[in-house]
Amino acid sequence: MLEHFVFSYGFxxxxxxxxxxxxxxxxxxxxxxxxxxxxxxxxxxxxxxxxFGALLILFGTSALATGGLVAFGFIPAVDQYYDNYFSGWYxxxxxxxxxxxxxxxxxxxxxxxxxxxxxxxxxWLELFGMMLGTLIFAIAIWPTQSFTMTNGILxxxxxxxxxxxxxxxxxxxxxxxxxxxxxAVGVPLVAIGLYLQAKTRRKWASLGIGASAPIVGxxxxxxxxxxxxxxxxxxxxxxxxxxxxxLGRIRTxxxxxxxxxxxxxxxxxxxxxxxxxxxxxxxxxxxxxxxYLVITSSDGGRFLEYILMPxxxxxxxxxxxxxxxxxxxxxxxxxxxxxxxxxxxxxTLSGDFKIRVPHERKRLVIGFxxxxxxxxxxxVALGCNIxxxxxxxxxxxxxxxxxLVSMLGGVWLAIKVQQHLV
Amino acid sequence: MSKQSDQRKVFHYRFLIAxxxxxxxxxxxxxxxxxxxxxxxxxxVDHSNYSVYVPFQQISAYLQAMRxxxxxxxxxxxxxxxxxxxxxxxxxxxxxxxxxANLETSHx
Amino acid sequence: xxxAKRLKNLEPGxxxxxxxxxxxxxxxxxxxxxxxxxxxxxxxxxxxxxxxxITKQ
Numbered sequence: 001m002l003e004h005f006v007f008s009y010g011f012x013x014x015x016x017x018x019x020x021x022x023x024x025x026x027x028x029x030x031x032x033x034x035x036x037x038x039x040x041x042x043x044x045x046x047x048x049x050x051x052f053g054a055l056l057i058l059f060g061t062s063a064l065a066t067g068g069l070v071a072f073g074f075i076p077a078v079d080q081y082y083d084n085y086f087s088g089w090y091x092x093x094x095x096x097x098x099x100x101x102x103x104x105x106x107x108x109x110x111x112x113x114x115x116x117x118x119x120x121x122x123x124w125l126e127l128f129g130m131m132l133g134t135l136i137f138a139i140a141i142w143p144t145q146s147f148t149m150t151n152g153i154l155x156x157x158x159x160x161x162x163x164x165x166x167x168x169x170x171x172x173x174x175x176x177x178x179x180x181x182x183x184a185v186g187v188p189l190v191a192i193g194l195y196l197q198a199k200t201r202r203k204w205a206s207l208g209i210g211a212s213a214p215i216v217g218x219x220x221x222x223x224x225x226x227x228x229x230x231x232x233x234x235x236x237x238x239x240x241x242x243x244x245x246x247l248g249r250i251r252t253x254x255x256x257x258x259x260x261x262x263x264x265x266x267x268x269x270x271x272x273x274x275x276x277x278x279x280x281x282x283x284x285x286x287x288x289x290x291x292y293l294v295i296t297s298s299d300g301g302r303f304l305e306y307i308l309m310p311x312x313x314x315x316x317x318x319x320x321x322x323x324x325x326x327x328x329x330x331x332x333x334x335x336x337x338x339x340x341x342x343x344x345x346x347x348t349l350s351g352d353f354k355i356r357v358p359h360e361r362k363r364l365v366i367g368f369x370x371x372x373x374x375x376x377x378x379x380v381a382l383g384c385n386i387x388x389x390x391x392x393x394x395x396x397x398x399x400x401x402x403x404l405v406s407m408l409g410g411v412w413l414a415i416k417v418q419q420h421l422v
Numbered sequence: 423m424s425k426q427s428d429q430r431k432v433f434h435y436r437f438l439i440a441x442x443x444x445x446x447x448x449x450x451x452x453x454x455x456x457x458x459x460x461x462x463x464x465x466x467v468d469h470s471n472y473s474v475y476v477p478f479q480q481i482s483a484y485l486q487a488m489r490x491x492x493x494x495x496x497x498x499x500x501x502x503x504x505x506x507x508x509x510x511x512x513x514x515x516x517x518x519x520x521x522x523a524n525l526e527t528s529h530x
Numbered sequence: 531x532x533x534a535k536r537l538k539n540l541e542p543g544x545x546x547x548x549x550x551x552x553x554x555x556x557x558x559x560x561x562x563x564x565x566x567x568x569x570x571x572x573x574x575x576x577x578x579x580x581x582x583x584i585t586k587q
Contacts, residue, residue: 010483011479012483012486012487014483015484015486015488016487019487019491033553033554038558042559042562046559046566047566048565048566050562203565204565305462306458309459309461309462314462314465316462316465316466316471317466322474323471323473323474324473325473325474327474327475327476328459328462328463328476328481329463329476329481329484330476331484333484334484334491337451337491338491341444341495344440344444345444345498348440348441348502349502353437353440354434354436354551355436356552418531419531432577434578
């Protein structure tokens with residue numbers, strides 16, 4: 001904890017902002033079907049770069065926003081880099097395991113939580129598996145990993161400014177160095193993200209997709225789905241309406257439909273809202289706590305601690321990692337709880353909530369085992385796609401890139417396995 | 423007559439149960455925090471483990487914020503319950519065939 | 531993946547109907563699959579279920 005507080009509004013306000021940010025993240029992620037794993041797996045399965053492009057835009061925007069706040073003096077640089085992670089072999093190995101496990105299990109940590117809140121039983125099991133994986137990590141892996149971190153074996157010996165790109169490049173944490181670095185990191189990410197989205201949408205547009213039509217691949221030309229005598233498709237259901245932002249344009253009716261929960265949020269709208277949530281915690285938590293979005297310390301780590309407490313077991317008393325690396329409670333706990341509340345509320349009000357059990361029961365087992373790998377992977381990597389990868393771009397570190405590349409490798413591997421299982 | 427309007431519409435009771443679950447979750451979590459999280463934190467003091475102990479000021483702030491969020495979540499759950507109850511009553515009052523409004527498909 | 535595999539073995543001109551209760555599948559994944567392959571598709575909602583029709587070109 002830093003010795004000074006950037007703003008003097010007190011811990012209650014900090015907890016409150018984290019809670020509100022969590023609600024926003026849960027709501028938006030549920031409405032936008034936002035999943036980092038799906039975004040990455042789509043590259044390999046459907047050759048779609050639309051959602052992966054949105055991720056890059058999210059990372060780039062976050063870097064620009066946090067870097068800008070520091071560069072212009074609103075937030076001290078130390079509050080951006082203070083909690084920067086160590087870097088080493090574990091980022092690469094952990095991200096690979098995480099990417100593989102999350103793809104097999106059916107979702108990254110964010111989508112795991114909002115889908116669990118929407119009634120997906122497979123993701124409940126993924127969550128429990130993650131708690132177990134965290135315990136396995138704590139007992140079997142952390143002592144060795146901690147040793148390598150302390151002694152600099154294929155690892156840096158500390159984080160903070162050592163991992164801070166403005167310092168690494170310019171040997172300065174002054175506003176100008178932070179600003180230049182933020183631009184150098186953020187602008188290419190946003191540009192590449194926009195390019196990938198444009199490339200994918202150009203390809204779709206060339207197939208003749210109507211921006212204002214129901215979800216159809218082309219106009220209803222032959223051969224079309226069979227229509228009944230009333231002119232409706234076979235199923236007789238309600239055509240799904242695609243937001244026109246699917247091709248980059250948002251209409252007034254889209255906004256109305258999104259507000260009334262009749263239509264999912266577009267991916268770029270979701271990206272913008274998630275970036276705002278990150279900024280909320282970045283500003284409010286500066287000087288008070290780890291001022292970024294963190295999920296897995298709570299859902300994977302603390303939830304298991306909490307589950308065991310009524311049985312008289314306090315993991316923080318003697319279990320490695322729990323007894324020295326995980327505070328018993330912090331603002332991210334409230335953030336995760338409200339994330340679940342936000343996702344649950346969004347899914348219920350939109351009519352999407354339903355207890356869903358997979359048709360193939362083996363998916364439950366795969367979900368649980370994948371969850372164990374997720375738990376191990378995120379702890380080895382010192383965080384997940386949210387708390388390590390996305391956060392690190394906002395921290396202007398370089399672990400985020402390592403995590404991204406390794407996670408892509410893990411996702412690709414899992415897809416190959418799944419293709420054999422299908 | 424279209425096939426769509428001939429279908430008997432269904433009201434899923436889970437939309438009445440879900441707000442209750444949310445309410446119970448919020449209240450339960452707050453009580454759990456007061457009893458067990460606080461208790462575990464005090465245990466750390468007894469065992470002189472200050473690495474993961476949370477100072478009184480911070481844990482009080484967490485409980486205060488959690489209490490406020492519990493009030494908001496309970497209010498939200500009650501509003502949702504009343505909303506779905508109204509829709510359920512509306513559904514029950516509709517004739518069995520040729521239903522004009524679809525409680526489920528109005529979300530699509 | 532199952533749908534992709536079935537589409538591979540489908541004769542041109544035939545329609546595959548996918549029934550799911552997973553909304554992102556109907557909104558994101560299956561349209562992306564069809565778009566990637568250049569196939570016509572149509573999605574609709576029937577109560578809790580989503581039906582996606584993909585026509586192999």
